[in-house]
Amino acid sequence: MAAVVATMVVGPLVKIVLEKASGSLLGQYKVMKGMEEQHEILKRKLPAILDIITDVEQAAADSEQATARRAGAAAWLEAIKKVSYEASEVFDELKYEVLRRKAKKEGHYEELGYSTVKLFPTHNSFVFRQRMGRKLRKVVRGIEVLVAEMNDFDFKHHQAPPVSFQWRQKDQDIFDPKNITSRSRAEDKKKIVDILVGQANNSDLTVLPIVGMGGLAKTTLAQLAYNDPEIQKHFDVLLWVCVSNNFDVDSLARSIVEASPKKNGTEAADSKKNKTPPDILQNVLSGQRYLLVLDDVWTREDHKWEQLKARLEHGGMGSVVLTTTRDNVVAKIIGTVEAYNLGGLGGQYITEIIETTAFSRLKKEEERPSVLVNMTIYIT
Template identity: 55%
Template sequence: MAELMATMVVGPLLSMVKEKASSYLLHQYKVMEGMEEQHEILKRKLPAILDVITDAEEQAAKHREGAKAWLEELQKVAYQANDVFDEFKYEALRRKAKAKGHYKKLGSMDVIKLIPTHNRIVFRYRMGNKLSMILNAIEVLITEMNAFRFEFRPEPPISSMKWRKADSKISDLSMDIANKSRKEDKQEIINTLLDQASNGDLTVLPIVGIGGMGKTTLAQLIYNDPKIQKHFQLLRWVCVSDNFDVDLLAKSIIRKEKSANTDTEKSPLDELKEAVSGQRHLLVLDDVWNREASKWEALKSYLQHGGSGSAVLTTTRDRAVARLMAPNQEPYDLKSLNESFIKEIIERSAFSSQQERPPELLKMVGDIAKRCSGSPLAATALGSTLRMKTTKKEWGAAIDQKLF
């Protein structure tokens, strides 16, 4: 039952992806340059899927395995798409900040730390591949959707007068909750990393958890902690996903992109070895899926030339990946959030201010929080969807229609 409830958040999650894909920032700062056609196709496909979500969830609730499997795959793709459009958003904000002559912060995360590669050609190539993968997966899901003949049930449009004003500081508020809700997790991992100061071997610590539990957010909190920033002489952040190309990863780590005409006798791995040699470094490899031990061992052999106390912090949904990367280290299992924090996330996402929190709606938050299975991403998605609904009747209808 809990597994089924987890798939019930896919509608709000997909709605959030649709909203991010339509953000004016993407167009204003041309982060979709060279990907315009794929972008437009995706924006047309998402509403078609959203129109059948309610029926698909009802079919899954009746224990129809095909519908359940389809929803689970859709949820996986929606999480991936959400991550991809977050990367587009961060790049847009970086370009906005650069255009104004300074770098702003996203919560406590410095944009320049989150985006290690600022070369626009490299960014376009990397993100174009990710967007193509998302679009291909969406095409398969739509083909299966038509085969299942899910019933179209588009939600009636809500009067524009009922829309709440968006709170531009929602990211800062979410970061505030993350700092509180993951305080113990953060401190435990920081202590583990700092305790390895005299260890001559490379420490590899995987953070493992299902999608939406906040692995990346936790890693960002750790990476930007003052004690970590002071302790390590060299810090690097690389989003890996499914492309574990050793040479490209080495280039990303050393933050040195070369044009095709550049001639050098050193390989990227040799330059990586030179960059980390003798320095206590922390490398974050975010969202790792690679199960090819030879690739990881090749990269690790060069990272081991760092100074004592050097470490790799990695996030993954796959326990097999964690075992491959750190066979002698117990991975850090990221548990679901306490329900009180889930409620806080929903409230902050659903309401624009303390003055706009009707008591009759607040009473419903607790029941909704139970349906999130401790996932902060699900809570954010649900809260963002409820932000468009201003009455008890609208909230109740969303629950009755199994929107969650």
């Protein structure tokens, strides 16, 4: 069972690698020079793996499957996980190289400070390209072998929500035993809550985007606001839907309806009248002051957003849509008020997070290896 559970991280991991491989940052400062072909191959192969990942996971977990196929599927998933970690490290190094070159070009080395500069190793561009080219070619060879093997296993494409939807959708409860998250984002949360509650007398739908780069905890901040007692009391209905790459108006409307506590009666009645999912959504929200969180919005297709927004505008006075996105262009398309730009955490909180994670089993300070403790101080 443990092996089966372990495989369930593979889909989200491959999705993260694909996002890193597709990132616009890689196109800057010729950081991919000499690696363009491998880069394109990887971007083509990873979606093929994502297409069949559900079937592979089912084959690995299904006790009724033939033993050989089940064992083969589990081994294949482990291999994908290993090469995905390698690919993730490669793209992280490439991203850091872009940042290094940007800092050098703009003359920010001195502003960054000595400790930050030390994070970027000294090397020339030719040596860097040769080294990263070898790493990327190794990853691509591994991926190509695994794609060939998946065809041999005859894994099937399963229509399913995007992996990021499945991964991010599961809960709005934050596991934070030392309250680091809530303490570090307390000021941000208060500002968000004030904005949301402050729309009480606004007859127009308010859309507030939270914008920031990946890993800044935009979703976590939305969760903190969503769970705030003042928000729970202020709104009639609270809804949470993860969007990611799945911005199809009908399926998104259906997901919002599914998240609504009032869905059953209205949905059943409207279905009998052959109403579309957007029609049903409009009826479910009609007249209610709601807070809808649309987490991880990517689409720049403004016509799709306008179609959905037209139905969301039928809520009660003071209704708000809170979105999270990495894309400033998306924020401008969907936002009706100024976007909330989320900054990084303070150094003291980063130190606390690292120490809590790294030394969670070492309760006494004297048990902590001094080398690691000093490294934590150095990083932050």
